[in-house]
Amino acid sequence: MTHPPATPSAPSPIDRLALAVATEPERAVNPFMSAPSGAREEAMRFLLQTGAEAGVRMIATQPSGDGERLLGQAWPFPSPFRVTVRTVALSEGLDRVEARARRSLERLGLPRGEALLVDNAADLAGAEGRALWDRLQALKARGLFRSIGFCATIEDGPALLARRLEADVVQIACNLLDQRAAAEGVLDEIKSVGAEVHLSSVFAGGLLFAGGDDLPPHLADHAQALSRTRRRLAERRCDPMQAALAYVFSLETVDRVVASVASAAEMRAILAAAHAPCPDLNWSELALEAPAAFTADARIRISSAA
Template structure:
Protein backbone atom coordinates (compact mmCIF):
# COMPACT_ATOMS: atom_id res chain seq x y z
CA UNK A 1 0.00 0.00 0.00
CA UNK A 2 1.13 3.59 -0.69
CA UNK A 3 1.59 5.89 2.34
CA UNK A 4 -1.02 8.58 2.93
CA UNK A 5 -0.50 11.77 1.02
CA UNK A 6 0.93 14.95 2.48
CA UNK A 7 -1.27 17.00 4.86
CA UNK A 8 -1.62 19.78 2.28
CA UNK A 9 -2.27 18.09 -1.08
CA UNK A 10 -2.58 21.38 -2.94
CA UNK A 11 1.17 21.81 -2.51
CA UNK A 12 1.57 19.00 -5.06
CA UNK A 13 -1.22 20.05 -7.43
CA UNK A 14 -0.31 21.67 -10.73
CA UNK A 15 -2.73 23.07 -13.31
CA UNK A 16 -2.94 22.46 -17.04
CA UNK A 17 -5.54 24.81 -18.50
CA UNK A 18 -7.69 23.27 -21.23
CA UNK A 19 -8.67 25.77 -23.92
CA UNK A 20 -10.67 23.46 -26.19
CA UNK A 21 -14.19 24.85 -26.82
CA UNK A 22 -15.84 21.47 -26.15
CA UNK A 23 -14.65 21.65 -22.53
CA UNK A 24 -15.91 25.17 -21.95
CA UNK A 25 -19.29 26.91 -22.05
CA UNK A 26 -19.70 28.84 -25.33
CA UNK A 27 -19.22 32.54 -24.68
CA UNK A 28 -18.07 35.75 -26.38
CA UNK A 29 -14.31 36.40 -26.41
CA UNK A 30 -14.47 38.86 -23.53
CA UNK A 31 -16.42 36.44 -21.38
CA UNK A 32 -13.95 33.66 -22.16
CA UNK A 33 -11.09 35.87 -20.98
CA UNK A 34 -12.97 36.66 -17.77
CA UNK A 35 -13.64 32.95 -17.25
CA UNK A 36 -9.94 32.16 -17.66
CA UNK A 37 -9.01 34.89 -15.18
CA UNK A 38 -11.51 33.42 -12.72
CA UNK A 39 -10.07 29.93 -13.26
CA UNK A 40 -6.50 31.08 -12.62
CA UNK A 41 -7.50 33.22 -9.64
CA UNK A 42 -9.41 30.29 -8.14
CA UNK A 43 -6.34 28.09 -8.46
CA UNK A 44 -4.07 30.79 -7.04
CA UNK A 45 -6.36 31.45 -4.08
CA UNK A 46 -6.33 27.72 -3.29
CA UNK A 47 -2.53 27.62 -3.23
CA UNK A 48 -1.78 26.06 -6.63
CA UNK A 49 1.61 27.39 -7.73
CA UNK A 50 2.53 25.45 -10.91
CA UNK A 51 0.94 25.86 -14.35
CA UNK A 52 1.93 23.47 -17.14
CA UNK A 53 1.59 24.84 -20.68
CA UNK A 54 1.91 23.60 -24.27
CA UNK A 55 2.98 25.53 -27.40
CA UNK A 56 -0.31 24.74 -29.15
CA UNK A 57 -2.96 27.04 -30.52
CA UNK A 58 -3.59 30.32 -28.73
CA UNK A 59 -3.39 29.02 -25.17
CA UNK A 60 -0.17 30.77 -24.20
CA UNK A 61 -1.40 34.17 -25.38
CA UNK A 62 -4.67 33.72 -23.50
CA UNK A 63 -2.79 32.85 -20.32
CA UNK A 64 -0.63 35.93 -20.75
CA UNK A 65 -3.74 38.09 -20.74
CA UNK A 66 -5.26 36.41 -17.70
CA UNK A 67 -2.55 35.92 -15.05
CA UNK A 68 -3.45 37.20 -11.57
CA UNK A 69 -1.32 40.15 -10.53
CA UNK A 70 1.08 39.57 -9.02
CA UNK A 71 1.18 36.06 -10.47
CA UNK A 72 2.05 33.31 -7.96
CA UNK A 73 2.64 30.71 -10.65
CA UNK A 74 5.76 28.87 -11.73
CA UNK A 75 5.25 28.05 -15.40
CA UNK A 76 6.38 24.93 -17.23
CA UNK A 77 6.93 25.34 -20.99
CA UNK A 78 7.22 22.53 -23.55
CA UNK A 79 9.29 22.62 -26.71
CA UNK A 80 8.07 22.14 -30.24
CA UNK A 81 9.27 19.09 -32.15
CA UNK A 82 12.95 18.78 -33.06
CA UNK A 83 11.71 18.12 -36.61
CA UNK A 84 11.45 21.91 -36.93
CA UNK A 85 15.18 22.28 -36.17
CA UNK A 86 17.11 23.29 -33.07
CA UNK A 87 17.02 27.00 -33.92
CA UNK A 88 13.24 26.84 -34.23
CA UNK A 89 12.96 25.01 -30.89
CA UNK A 90 14.91 27.78 -29.15
CA UNK A 91 13.03 30.57 -30.90
CA UNK A 92 9.68 29.00 -30.02
CA UNK A 93 10.65 28.54 -26.37
CA UNK A 94 11.55 32.23 -26.20
CA UNK A 95 8.31 33.08 -28.00
CA UNK A 96 6.33 31.06 -25.44
CA UNK A 97 7.62 33.32 -22.69
CA UNK A 98 6.83 36.43 -24.74
CA UNK A 99 3.29 35.26 -25.48
CA UNK A 100 2.68 34.66 -21.78
CA UNK A 101 4.24 37.98 -20.78
CA UNK A 102 6.91 36.29 -18.68
CA UNK A 103 10.54 37.42 -18.34
CA UNK A 104 11.49 33.83 -17.52
CA UNK A 105 9.91 30.44 -16.99
CA UNK A 106 10.39 27.87 -14.28
CA UNK A 107 10.93 24.75 -16.41
CA UNK A 108 11.56 23.99 -20.09
CA UNK A 109 10.69 20.41 -21.07
CA UNK A 110 11.55 18.57 -24.27
CA UNK A 111 8.08 17.49 -25.38
CA UNK A 112 9.10 14.01 -26.55
CA UNK A 113 11.81 11.65 -25.37
CA UNK A 114 12.28 10.59 -28.98
CA UNK A 115 13.62 14.09 -29.74
CA UNK A 116 16.49 13.45 -27.34
CA UNK A 117 17.48 10.03 -28.66
CA UNK A 118 17.58 11.14 -32.30
CA UNK A 119 20.54 12.51 -34.25
CA UNK A 120 20.00 16.05 -32.92
CA UNK A 121 19.20 14.99 -29.37
CA UNK A 122 22.42 16.25 -27.81
CA UNK A 123 22.22 19.51 -29.77
CA UNK A 124 18.66 19.99 -28.50
CA UNK A 125 19.71 19.39 -24.91
CA UNK A 126 22.69 21.72 -25.22
CA UNK A 127 20.42 24.45 -26.56
CA UNK A 128 18.01 23.95 -23.66
CA UNK A 129 20.94 24.08 -21.24
CA UNK A 130 22.06 27.35 -22.82
CA UNK A 131 18.61 28.86 -22.23
CA UNK A 132 18.87 27.79 -18.60
CA UNK A 133 22.36 29.25 -18.31
CA UNK A 134 21.07 32.58 -19.67
CA UNK A 135 18.43 32.63 -16.92
CA UNK A 136 15.40 32.25 -19.20
CA UNK A 137 14.44 29.01 -17.46
CA UNK A 138 15.33 27.88 -13.97
CA UNK A 139 15.24 24.17 -14.81
CA UNK A 140 15.19 21.87 -17.84
CA UNK A 141 13.95 18.35 -18.39
CA UNK A 142 11.88 16.13 -20.64
CA UNK A 143 8.51 14.44 -21.04
CA UNK A 144 8.57 10.66 -21.47
CA UNK A 145 6.50 7.50 -21.16
CA UNK A 146 7.43 4.23 -19.51
CA UNK A 147 8.14 2.79 -22.97
CA UNK A 148 10.82 5.44 -23.56
CA UNK A 149 13.14 4.12 -20.87
CA UNK A 150 12.99 7.37 -18.87
CA UNK A 151 15.40 6.22 -16.15
CA UNK A 152 18.12 5.56 -18.71
CA UNK A 153 17.48 8.95 -20.30
CA UNK A 154 17.65 10.61 -16.90
CA UNK A 155 21.03 9.02 -16.23
CA UNK A 156 22.28 10.16 -19.62
CA UNK A 157 21.08 13.78 -19.59
CA UNK A 158 20.84 14.50 -15.84
CA UNK A 159 17.69 16.64 -16.09
CA UNK A 160 16.21 18.74 -13.32
CA UNK A 161 12.67 17.54 -14.08
CA UNK A 162 11.08 14.50 -15.74
CA UNK A 163 7.37 14.45 -16.58
CA UNK A 164 5.73 11.02 -16.80
CA UNK A 165 2.15 9.79 -17.30
CA UNK A 166 0.99 8.42 -13.97
CA UNK A 167 -2.57 7.44 -13.12
CA UNK A 168 -4.66 5.06 -11.07
CA UNK A 169 -5.38 3.05 -14.21
CA UNK A 170 -1.78 2.93 -15.41
CA UNK A 171 0.54 2.47 -12.44
CA UNK A 172 3.52 1.12 -14.37
CA UNK A 173 5.96 3.93 -13.57
CA UNK A 174 5.33 3.20 -9.90
CA UNK A 175 5.07 -0.61 -9.96
CA UNK A 176 8.18 -1.10 -12.12
CA UNK A 177 10.38 1.06 -9.91
CA UNK A 178 10.88 3.78 -12.53
CA UNK A 179 9.82 6.52 -10.12
CA UNK A 180 12.20 5.28 -7.45
CA UNK A 181 15.10 5.02 -9.90
CA UNK A 182 14.64 8.53 -11.28
CA UNK A 183 13.99 10.06 -7.87
CA UNK A 184 17.22 8.48 -6.59
CA UNK A 185 19.07 10.68 -9.11
CA UNK A 186 17.74 13.82 -7.41
CA UNK A 187 15.34 14.55 -10.29
CA UNK A 188 12.01 16.29 -9.71
CA UNK A 189 9.12 14.13 -10.98
CA UNK A 190 5.90 15.56 -12.40
CA UNK A 191 2.91 13.25 -12.96
CA UNK A 192 0.81 13.92 -16.06
CA UNK A 193 -2.31 12.33 -17.62
CA UNK A 194 -3.53 11.66 -14.09
CA UNK A 195 -7.14 11.35 -15.22
CA UNK A 196 -6.14 8.92 -18.01
CA UNK A 197 -8.19 10.79 -20.58
CA UNK A 198 -11.30 10.58 -18.40
CA UNK A 199 -11.70 6.82 -18.88
CA UNK A 200 -13.13 6.27 -15.40
CA UNK A 201 -15.80 8.87 -16.10
CA UNK A 202 -17.02 7.28 -19.36
CA UNK A 203 -19.60 4.62 -19.99
CA UNK A 204 -18.58 1.66 -22.14
CA UNK A 205 -20.29 3.11 -25.21
CA UNK A 206 -18.34 6.37 -24.90
CA UNK A 207 -14.88 4.78 -24.76
CA UNK A 208 -12.52 5.53 -27.65
CA UNK A 209 -12.16 2.53 -30.00
CA UNK A 210 -8.60 1.72 -28.93
CA UNK A 211 -9.76 1.39 -25.30
CA UNK A 212 -13.07 -0.41 -25.85
CA UNK A 213 -11.61 -3.78 -24.87
CA UNK A 214 -10.96 -2.35 -21.39
CA UNK A 215 -14.69 -1.74 -20.79
CA UNK A 216 -15.23 -4.81 -18.52
CA UNK A 217 -12.18 -3.91 -16.39
CA UNK A 218 -13.23 -0.29 -16.12
CA UNK A 219 -16.71 -1.34 -15.09
CA UNK A 220 -15.26 -3.54 -12.33
CA UNK A 221 -13.02 -0.73 -11.11
CA UNK A 222 -15.93 1.72 -11.00
CA UNK A 223 -17.97 -0.88 -9.09
CA UNK A 224 -15.16 -1.33 -6.52
CA UNK A 225 -15.00 2.41 -6.01
CA UNK A 226 -18.77 2.68 -5.68
CA UNK A 227 -18.80 -0.10 -3.08
CA UNK A 228 -16.12 1.81 -1.15
CA UNK A 229 -18.15 5.02 -1.56
CA UNK A 230 -15.25 6.75 -3.24
CA UNK A 231 -15.67 9.11 -6.19
CA UNK A 232 -13.46 8.25 -9.22
CA UNK A 233 -11.85 11.69 -9.20
CA UNK A 234 -11.13 11.42 -5.49
CA UNK A 235 -9.53 7.99 -5.98
CA UNK A 236 -7.47 9.11 -8.95
CA UNK A 237 -6.06 12.14 -7.15
CA UNK A 238 -5.55 10.28 -3.87
CA UNK A 239 -3.41 7.69 -5.65
CA UNK A 240 -1.20 10.14 -7.53
CA UNK A 241 -0.90 12.64 -4.69
CA UNK A 242 0.18 9.84 -2.34
CA UNK A 243 3.21 8.90 -4.44
CA UNK A 244 6.14 10.27 -2.41
CA UNK A 245 8.43 10.44 -5.45
CA UNK A 246 6.11 12.78 -7.37
CA UNK A 247 6.45 16.48 -6.54
CA UNK A 248 3.75 17.80 -8.90
CA UNK A 249 0.48 16.21 -10.01
CA UNK A 250 -0.78 17.93 -13.15
CA UNK A 251 -4.58 18.13 -13.27
CA UNK A 252 -6.36 19.60 -16.28
CA UNK A 253 -9.25 22.04 -15.93
CA UNK A 254 -11.23 24.15 -18.37
CA UNK A 255 -13.17 26.28 -15.90
CA UNK A 256 -13.25 27.51 -12.33
CA UNK A 257 -15.94 24.91 -11.61
CA UNK A 258 -13.63 22.13 -12.78
CA UNK A 259 -10.68 23.31 -10.71
CA UNK A 260 -12.97 23.61 -7.67
CA UNK A 261 -14.02 19.99 -8.21
CA UNK A 262 -10.36 18.96 -8.45
CA UNK A 263 -9.52 20.86 -5.26
CA UNK A 264 -12.45 19.33 -3.38
CA UNK A 265 -11.42 15.83 -4.47
CA UNK A 266 -7.80 16.48 -3.52
CA UNK A 267 -8.78 17.67 -0.04
CA UNK A 268 -11.07 14.68 0.62
CA UNK A 269 -9.75 12.16 3.19
CA UNK A 270 -7.44 9.59 1.61
CA UNK A 271 -9.49 6.41 1.09
CA UNK A 272 -8.23 3.05 2.36
CA UNK A 273 -8.07 1.25 -0.98
CA UNK A 274 -5.91 -1.47 -2.46
CA UNK A 275 -4.54 0.65 -5.31
CA UNK A 276 -2.98 -2.29 -7.11
CA UNK A 277 -6.40 -3.84 -7.69
CA UNK A 278 -7.65 -0.63 -9.30
CA UNK A 279 -5.28 -0.54 -12.28
CA UNK A 280 -5.87 -1.90 -15.75
CA UNK A 281 -4.36 -5.33 -16.22
CA UNK A 282 -2.65 -4.45 -19.51
CA UNK A 283 -2.46 -0.65 -19.66
CA UNK A 284 0.12 -0.72 -22.46
CA UNK A 285 -2.52 -2.04 -24.85
CA UNK A 286 -4.00 0.98 -26.57
CA UNK A 287 -1.67 3.37 -24.71
CA UNK A 288 -0.42 5.03 -27.90
CA UNK A 289 -3.93 5.86 -29.05
CA UNK A 290 -4.89 7.05 -25.61
CA UNK A 291 -1.82 9.31 -25.38
CA UNK A 292 -2.78 10.88 -28.70
CA UNK A 293 -6.27 11.50 -27.38
CA UNK A 294 -4.98 13.02 -24.14
CA UNK A 295 -2.51 15.22 -26.04
CA UNK A 296 -5.27 16.66 -28.16
CA UNK A 297 -7.52 17.35 -25.19
CA UNK A 298 -5.23 18.77 -22.52
Protein backbone atom coordinates (compact mmCIF):
# COMPACT_ATOMS: atom_id res chain seq x y z
CA MET A 1 0.00 0.00 0.00
CA THR A 2 1.44 3.33 -0.99
CA HIS A 3 1.04 6.44 1.08
CA PRO A 4 0.90 9.99 -0.25
CA PRO A 5 4.04 11.98 0.44
CA ALA A 6 3.93 13.90 3.68
CA THR A 7 3.20 17.58 3.31
CA PRO A 8 6.10 19.55 4.78
CA SER A 9 5.04 21.74 7.66
CA ALA A 10 5.42 25.49 7.31
CA PRO A 11 8.63 26.77 8.89
CA SER A 12 8.21 28.39 12.27
CA PRO A 13 8.97 32.12 12.51
CA ILE A 14 11.31 31.23 15.35
CA ASP A 15 13.59 29.57 12.78
CA ARG A 16 14.31 33.08 11.44
CA LEU A 17 14.54 34.86 14.78
CA ALA A 18 17.84 36.19 16.13
CA LEU A 19 18.22 37.77 19.56
CA ALA A 20 20.20 40.88 20.44
CA VAL A 21 20.46 40.78 24.23
CA ALA A 22 20.28 44.32 25.62
CA THR A 23 22.55 44.71 28.64
CA GLU A 24 22.71 48.50 28.46
CA PRO A 25 19.98 50.90 29.73
CA GLU A 26 17.76 50.47 26.67
CA ARG A 27 14.76 49.26 28.65
CA ALA A 28 12.83 50.79 31.51
CA VAL A 29 13.47 47.56 33.43
CA ASN A 30 16.67 45.71 32.66
CA PRO A 31 17.90 42.89 34.95
CA PHE A 32 21.44 43.33 33.65
CA MET A 33 21.78 46.91 34.91
CA SER A 34 21.36 46.97 38.68
CA ALA A 35 21.66 43.34 39.75
CA PRO A 36 24.86 42.00 41.34
CA SER A 37 27.21 40.05 39.10
CA GLY A 38 25.97 36.57 40.00
CA ALA A 39 22.34 37.56 39.48
CA ARG A 40 23.17 39.17 36.12
CA GLU A 41 24.78 35.97 34.92
CA GLU A 42 21.83 33.92 36.14
CA ALA A 43 19.40 36.27 34.36
CA MET A 44 21.38 35.87 31.14
CA ARG A 45 21.49 32.10 31.55
CA PHE A 46 17.72 31.97 32.06
CA LEU A 47 17.09 34.19 29.02
CA LEU A 48 19.32 32.07 26.80
CA GLN A 49 17.81 28.82 28.04
CA THR A 50 14.32 30.19 27.35
CA GLY A 51 15.33 31.07 23.81
CA ALA A 52 17.12 27.77 23.21
CA GLU A 53 14.15 25.71 24.38
CA ALA A 54 11.92 27.67 22.01
CA GLY A 55 14.17 26.94 19.04
CA VAL A 56 16.08 30.22 18.68
CA ARG A 57 19.46 29.52 17.14
CA MET A 58 21.18 32.87 16.55
CA ILE A 59 22.46 35.62 18.84
CA ALA A 60 23.51 39.05 17.54
CA THR A 61 26.17 40.84 19.61
CA GLN A 62 28.00 44.14 19.67
CA PRO A 63 31.38 45.01 21.22
CA SER A 64 30.20 47.78 23.55
CA GLY A 65 29.24 47.17 27.15
CA ASP A 66 29.46 43.90 29.04
CA GLY A 67 27.17 41.80 26.86
CA GLU A 68 29.82 39.60 25.24
CA ARG A 69 31.34 38.62 28.58
CA LEU A 70 27.94 37.86 30.10
CA LEU A 71 27.00 35.73 27.12
CA GLY A 72 30.31 33.87 27.29
CA GLN A 73 29.63 32.92 30.90
CA ALA A 74 26.02 31.92 30.38
CA TRP A 75 25.81 29.75 27.24
CA PRO A 76 23.77 26.57 27.74
CA PHE A 77 25.84 23.43 27.28
CA PRO A 78 25.99 22.30 24.62
CA SER A 79 25.16 25.66 23.10
CA PRO A 80 22.79 25.58 20.10
CA PHE A 81 23.56 29.18 19.17
CA ARG A 82 25.41 30.74 16.27
CA VAL A 83 26.69 34.26 16.91
CA THR A 84 27.10 37.39 14.82
CA VAL A 85 29.76 39.89 15.92
CA ARG A 86 30.07 43.57 15.05
CA THR A 87 33.23 45.61 14.54
CA VAL A 88 34.29 48.73 16.38
CA ALA A 89 34.44 51.95 14.35
CA LEU A 90 37.11 52.25 11.67
CA SER A 91 38.17 55.53 13.29
CA GLU A 92 39.87 53.39 15.96
CA GLY A 93 42.24 52.02 13.30
CA LEU A 94 42.45 48.87 11.20
CA ASP A 95 44.57 46.99 13.71
CA ARG A 96 42.13 47.81 16.48
CA VAL A 97 39.17 46.64 14.37
CA GLU A 98 40.84 43.27 13.74
CA ALA A 99 42.07 42.85 17.31
CA ARG A 100 38.67 43.70 18.76
CA ALA A 101 36.93 41.18 16.49
CA ARG A 102 39.27 38.49 17.79
CA ARG A 103 38.72 39.73 21.32
CA SER A 104 34.95 39.44 20.85
CA LEU A 105 35.31 35.72 20.19
CA GLU A 106 37.50 35.36 23.28
CA ARG A 107 34.98 37.17 25.47
CA LEU A 108 32.19 35.04 24.03
CA GLY A 109 34.20 31.90 24.67
CA LEU A 110 33.85 30.77 21.06
CA PRO A 111 36.40 29.35 18.60
CA ARG A 112 34.56 30.99 15.68
CA GLY A 113 31.60 33.20 14.92
CA GLU A 114 28.83 32.87 12.38
CA ALA A 115 29.29 36.36 10.90
CA LEU A 116 31.44 39.44 11.37
CA LEU A 117 29.64 42.65 10.40
CA VAL A 118 31.10 46.10 9.83
CA ASP A 119 29.10 48.23 12.23
CA ASN A 120 28.75 51.21 9.87
CA ALA A 121 28.53 50.78 6.09
CA ALA A 122 30.00 54.27 5.68
CA ASP A 123 33.34 52.87 6.92
CA LEU A 124 33.44 50.74 3.77
CA ALA A 125 32.80 53.70 1.47
CA GLY A 126 35.78 55.73 2.69
CA ALA A 127 39.43 55.71 1.71
CA GLU A 128 40.24 52.75 3.98
CA GLY A 129 37.12 50.81 3.07
CA ARG A 130 38.88 48.26 0.89
CA ALA A 131 41.61 47.72 3.47
CA LEU A 132 38.95 47.18 6.13
CA TRP A 133 37.15 44.63 3.98
CA ASP A 134 40.44 42.85 3.28
CA ARG A 135 40.93 42.45 7.04
CA LEU A 136 37.50 40.86 7.36
CA GLN A 137 38.18 38.55 4.43
CA ALA A 138 41.42 37.45 6.07
CA LEU A 139 39.62 36.60 9.31
CA LYS A 140 37.07 34.60 7.33
CA ALA A 141 39.84 32.80 5.42
CA ARG A 142 41.42 31.79 8.74
CA GLY A 143 38.14 30.21 9.79
CA LEU A 144 37.36 32.66 12.59
CA PHE A 145 34.08 33.70 10.96
CA ARG A 146 31.95 31.76 8.51
CA SER A 147 30.69 34.88 6.76
CA ILE A 148 31.27 38.65 6.60
CA GLY A 149 29.06 41.61 5.89
CA PHE A 150 27.94 45.00 7.13
CA CYS A 151 25.16 46.94 8.87
CA ALA A 152 23.47 49.61 6.79
CA THR A 153 20.60 52.02 6.44
CA ILE A 154 18.67 52.45 3.22
CA GLU A 155 20.60 55.67 2.58
CA ASP A 156 23.88 53.71 2.37
CA GLY A 157 22.99 52.07 -0.95
CA PRO A 158 23.40 48.61 0.62
CA ALA A 159 22.60 46.55 -2.49
CA LEU A 160 25.30 48.22 -4.58
CA LEU A 161 27.80 47.91 -1.76
CA ALA A 162 26.95 44.24 -1.25
CA ARG A 163 27.40 43.60 -4.95
CA ARG A 164 30.76 45.40 -5.10
CA LEU A 165 32.16 43.63 -2.04
CA GLU A 166 30.43 40.27 -2.62
CA ALA A 167 29.19 40.46 0.96
CA ASP A 168 27.71 37.40 2.62
CA VAL A 169 25.35 39.29 4.94
CA VAL A 170 23.66 42.70 5.03
CA GLN A 171 21.88 43.84 8.17
CA ILE A 172 19.45 46.68 7.51
CA ALA A 173 16.73 48.51 9.41
CA CYS A 174 13.14 47.82 8.36
CA ASN A 175 9.95 47.80 10.38
CA LEU A 176 6.23 48.44 10.39
CA LEU A 177 6.68 52.22 10.62
CA ASP A 178 9.52 52.48 8.11
CA GLN A 179 8.87 49.99 5.33
CA ARG A 180 11.05 51.66 2.69
CA ALA A 181 13.64 48.90 2.44
CA ALA A 182 10.90 46.44 1.52
CA ALA A 183 8.58 48.74 -0.42
CA GLU A 184 11.38 50.15 -2.59
CA GLY A 185 12.79 46.73 -3.43
CA VAL A 186 16.05 47.17 -1.51
CA LEU A 187 15.67 43.87 0.33
CA ASP A 188 15.03 42.06 -2.96
CA GLU A 189 18.10 43.71 -4.50
CA ILE A 190 20.30 42.65 -1.61
CA LYS A 191 19.02 39.10 -1.85
CA SER A 192 19.55 39.06 -5.62
CA VAL A 193 23.29 39.65 -5.24
CA GLY A 194 23.58 36.56 -3.03
CA ALA A 195 23.72 38.13 0.43
CA GLU A 196 21.67 37.08 3.42
CA VAL A 197 19.24 39.74 4.64
CA HIS A 198 19.10 40.40 8.38
CA LEU A 199 16.56 42.94 9.63
CA SER A 200 17.25 45.21 12.58
CA SER A 201 15.18 47.91 14.30
CA VAL A 202 12.13 45.67 13.93
CA PHE A 203 10.39 47.39 16.85
CA ALA A 204 11.22 50.86 15.45
CA GLY A 205 13.43 51.72 18.39
CA GLY A 206 10.49 51.28 20.76
CA LEU A 207 8.34 53.89 18.97
CA LEU A 208 5.54 51.38 18.43
CA PHE A 209 5.15 51.11 22.20
CA ALA A 210 5.67 54.77 23.13
CA GLY A 211 2.81 57.08 24.08
CA GLY A 212 2.74 60.69 22.96
CA ASP A 213 4.22 61.89 26.25
CA ASP A 214 7.10 59.43 25.92
CA LEU A 215 8.32 60.65 22.53
CA PRO A 216 11.51 62.71 22.35
CA PRO A 217 10.97 66.33 21.26
CA HIS A 218 12.18 65.81 17.67
CA LEU A 219 9.53 63.11 17.18
CA ALA A 220 6.62 65.01 18.71
CA ASP A 221 5.19 65.75 15.26
CA HIS A 222 4.70 62.00 14.75
CA ALA A 223 2.56 61.50 17.88
CA GLN A 224 -0.70 61.73 15.96
CA ALA A 225 0.44 59.32 13.24
CA LEU A 226 1.70 56.82 15.81
CA SER A 227 -1.57 57.07 17.72
CA ARG A 228 -3.47 56.42 14.50
CA THR A 229 -1.37 53.32 13.78
CA ARG A 230 -1.95 51.95 17.27
CA ARG A 231 -5.69 52.66 16.98
CA ARG A 232 -5.89 50.75 13.69
CA LEU A 233 -4.14 47.80 15.28
CA ALA A 234 -6.44 47.90 18.30
CA GLU A 235 -9.47 47.90 16.01
CA ARG A 236 -8.15 44.67 14.46
CA ARG A 237 -7.30 43.25 17.90
CA CYS A 238 -3.61 43.02 17.08
CA ASP A 239 -1.12 44.41 19.59
CA PRO A 240 1.92 46.40 18.39
CA MET A 241 4.51 43.69 19.09
CA GLN A 242 2.40 41.08 17.32
CA ALA A 243 1.96 43.37 14.31
CA ALA A 244 5.63 44.35 14.22
CA LEU A 245 6.74 40.73 14.08
CA ALA A 246 3.99 39.66 11.69
CA TYR A 247 5.10 42.36 9.25
CA VAL A 248 8.79 41.45 9.20
CA PHE A 249 8.11 37.72 9.09
CA SER A 250 5.85 38.34 6.09
CA LEU A 251 8.88 39.51 4.08
CA GLU A 252 10.00 36.41 2.20
CA THR A 253 13.48 37.73 1.33
CA VAL A 254 14.42 38.13 5.00
CA ASP A 255 16.69 35.45 6.41
CA ARG A 256 16.94 36.73 9.99
CA VAL A 257 14.84 39.04 12.14
CA VAL A 258 16.98 40.56 14.89
CA ALA A 259 14.87 41.38 17.96
CA SER A 260 16.28 43.14 20.98
CA VAL A 261 15.45 41.47 24.30
CA ALA A 262 16.42 42.37 27.87
CA SER A 263 14.93 39.58 29.99
CA ALA A 264 13.40 36.13 29.90
CA ALA A 265 9.99 37.78 30.35
CA GLU A 266 10.54 39.85 27.20
CA MET A 267 11.76 36.71 25.47
CA ARG A 268 8.49 34.95 26.31
CA ALA A 269 6.48 37.95 25.09
CA ILE A 270 8.34 37.95 21.77
CA LEU A 271 7.85 34.21 21.35
CA ALA A 272 4.13 34.50 22.06
CA ALA A 273 3.75 37.42 19.65
CA ALA A 274 5.71 35.62 16.93
CA HIS A 275 3.43 32.59 17.13
CA ALA A 276 0.15 34.48 17.51
CA PRO A 277 -2.07 34.57 14.43
CA CYS A 278 -2.34 38.09 13.09
CA PRO A 279 -5.38 39.32 11.18
CA ASP A 280 -4.95 40.43 7.60
CA LEU A 281 -3.66 43.98 7.74
CA ASN A 282 -2.94 46.59 5.13
CA TRP A 283 0.72 47.02 5.98
CA SER A 284 1.20 50.14 3.88
CA GLU A 285 -1.46 52.11 5.76
CA LEU A 286 0.36 51.45 9.04
CA ALA A 287 3.66 53.02 7.92
CA LEU A 288 4.57 56.62 8.67
CA GLU A 289 4.20 58.92 5.69
CA ALA A 290 7.65 60.47 6.18
CA PRO A 291 9.70 57.73 7.88
CA ALA A 292 13.04 59.39 7.08
CA ALA A 293 12.26 62.02 9.70
CA PHE A 294 12.05 59.55 12.57
CA THR A 295 14.91 57.41 11.25
CA ALA A 296 17.40 60.27 11.40
CA ASP A 297 18.87 58.45 14.39
CA ALA A 298 18.54 55.02 12.77
CA ARG A 299 22.22 54.30 13.37
CA ILE A 300 21.56 54.37 17.10
CA ARG A 301 18.69 51.96 16.75
CA ILE A 302 20.79 49.65 14.57
CA SER A 303 23.40 49.64 17.34
CA SER A 304 20.80 48.56 19.84
CA ALA A 305 19.15 46.24 17.28
CA ALA A 306 15.85 47.26 18.77
